[in-house]
Amino acid sequence: MDNHKVIDGQFATKRVSQEGQEQEWIAQAKQGSQQAFFHLYEKHHKKIYALCWRMLADKDSAEDVCQEVFVVLWQKISNFRGESKFSTWLHSVATNVVLGHLRKQKNWLQRVFSIEDQGAGQESLQEASVELTDNSTLDELDKHISQLPERARLVFVLFAIEGYRHEEIAKMLKMAVGSSKSQYHRARTLLREWLSESDMVMGEITDES
């Protein structure tokens, strides 16, 4: 019991010192220290990359947008006032950058291909599921998330993984709150269906002919 208290105390001390260290890096990065900013990158980039990958379902785009997130972070870090946790604030910056990227990409595609039927064009973009470059090392569920239609995928990632509320998601994705909820339901139904198919089990039946 006493040993547990000592171990818990050590973890708490370590966590406090890590948070203190992070605050120091943030303060130094605000002053223009690239070294401190690199430490922040080292600490957070894998989480931000995961967010980008899950929202974009494409490795190359996720890498590019993850870079963009940290460039934007460098420009905006002085806006961080410490009112929320740094990681929470960083994730909201990242989410905005990813959504901005998706909007720009759609505008670009529409301009290049001069899509006459805007409605049909948007639908096809939203519904397109993206093939991954290499998904061999991914979790089974992540592979299925990447195959979800775009809107359902975005809502699912933002709600189930990032912890946003439907009201916030609806605002971010410019949709009704009800649509956000129905897209989330659609995503869950598809995921359960696909997981059921991939979680097949071998059974035996007796043929009495």
Place this chain on the structure above:
Amino acid sequence: MSHNKEKLSVVLPLKVSEEVLSGRVANLSSEMKPERDLWSGIEHAINQKIQQPVNNQTKSNVVPVAWAASFIAAVLISWLTFSPQMQQKSQQELSASITEKPEATEQLVTFMQQNFQQQKKAMLVSFGQPNLTQLPQAMQQELAQLAAARKSIRQALLKDNNNVDLLNLLDFTQQQELKLLTQLYRQYQVI
């Protein structure tokens, strides 16, 4: 009556419940490792952002010159195309007048080319001098095709120096290249 009892192996789907799905979502890793090194690109972009105030000074000098040059080129082309004096002249007279002074067309083409290069340079400076060789192959090819088209039109103009349509086409091709660069920058602005 005898029955042949045979055991068959079959694949049975397991229905994944809401609870199972929630459990698997909760167990998803919060981290993924990118395949390539991202820091070098970020560092490069950050350093360029730091240098931008210096570049902005250059830009502020170059941009007005480029705009002025662009305006003059537009006026010249409009004058060549729509001026009443020019329209009054018959095609033969126009051909004759330009044929008499082929150096005038040559000067105009050179001026348009310089003006375009200035605009392009100003644009790239304002974009923080992006490395165009890092663009996707298809985009690089598109830019190369536009540059090749510009070159061909310019050469055709020097041979057929009374062709106003070619002059317009050259202007159009230059504008398309600038538009494409702007669009590419918006799309790939991190590089």
